[in-house]
Amino acid sequence: AQSVAQPEDQVNVAEGNPLTVKCTYSVSGNPYLFWYVQYPNRGLQFLLKYITGDNLVKGSYGFEAEFNKSQTSFHLKKPSALVSDSALYFCAVRDPGANNLFFGTGTRLTVIP
Amino acid sequence: KAGVTQTPRYLIKTRGQQVTLSCSPISGHRSVSWYQQTPGQGLQFLFEYFSETQRNKGNFPGRFSGRQFSNSRSEMNVSTLELGDSALYLCASSLARSQETQYFGPGTRLLVL
Numbered sequence: 001a002q003s004v005a006q007p008e009d010q011v012n013v014a015e016g017n018p019l020t021v022k023c024t025y026s027v028s029g030n031p032y033l034f035w036y037v038q039y040p041n042r043g044l045q046f047l048l049k050y051i052t053g054d055n056l057v058k059g060s061y062g063f064e065a066e067f068n069k070s071q072t073s074f075h076l077k078k079p080s081a082l083v084s085d086s087a088l089y090f091c092a093v094r095d096p097g098a099n100n101l102f103f104g105t106g107t108r109l110t111v112i113p
Numbered sequence: 114k115a116g117v118t119q120t121p122r123y124l125i126k127t128r129g130q131q132v133t134l135s136c137s138p139i140s141g142h143r144s145v146s147w148y149q150q151t152p153g154q155g156l157q158f159l160f161e162y163f164s165e166t167q168r169n170k171g172n173f174p175g176r177f178s179g180r181q182f183s184n185s186r187s188e189m190n191v192s193t194l195e196l197g198d199s200a201l202y203l204c205a206s207s208l209a210r211s212q213e214t215q216y217f218g219p220g221t222r223l224l225v226l
Binding site for chain 1: 117119144146148155156157158161163168169171203205207213214215216217218219220
């Protein structure tokens with residue numbers, strides 16, 4: 001069975017500091033991993049994905065994520081946080097046999113000015 | 114290119130009623146998936162339609178149903194509404210099925226009284 005864990009409900013970081021939002025996964029077969037962000041009263045916006053290839057994936061708005069197969073992790077990172085990055089972040093894994101996504105419980109990121 | 118659109122954006126119903134939500138995918142996208150988002154259960158997959166056929170279904174009761182039209186627009190229907198059906202319903206579209214990114218609409222917020 002596919003599952004995703006986001007161990008931190010809340011992450012606080014000072015503006016300008018690097019940020020990390022953690023995600024670990026469990027899948028049978030090759031993992032297809034995604035990060036989405038949700039702003040208040042909005043749907044999910046796609047940030048980046050890992051399908052295959054380089055372990056470091058670059059995405060929108062300066063975000064990147066590192067795929068680590070041995071640790072089954074896919075942490076989201078950004079070198080310098082902005083106040084506008086404050087939002088709810090979801091990690092997701094695709095069911096390899098279908099097209100649906102399994103989401104983590106989300107991590108609320110707050111960037112403090 | 115226009116994004117995924119969902120109508121209506123907000124809806125208030127009473128228990129026992131039924132509701133129909135609509136989703137128009139990004140032009141050219143043939144796969145449409147529906148998800149339910151609640152504070153308690155998080156994001157959960159409802160079903161996926163591809164070329165007018167339901168290809169995958171999540172673990173929801175039969176009160177939840179959907180369909181897809183030849184122009185890839187999709188509707189989901191919930192009959193005999195319960196208080197617990199109050200949620201944000203998100204629609205996502207993708208080009209095909211495997212390895213493609215799902216792009217989400219803004220959602221329909223349903224409140225059942």
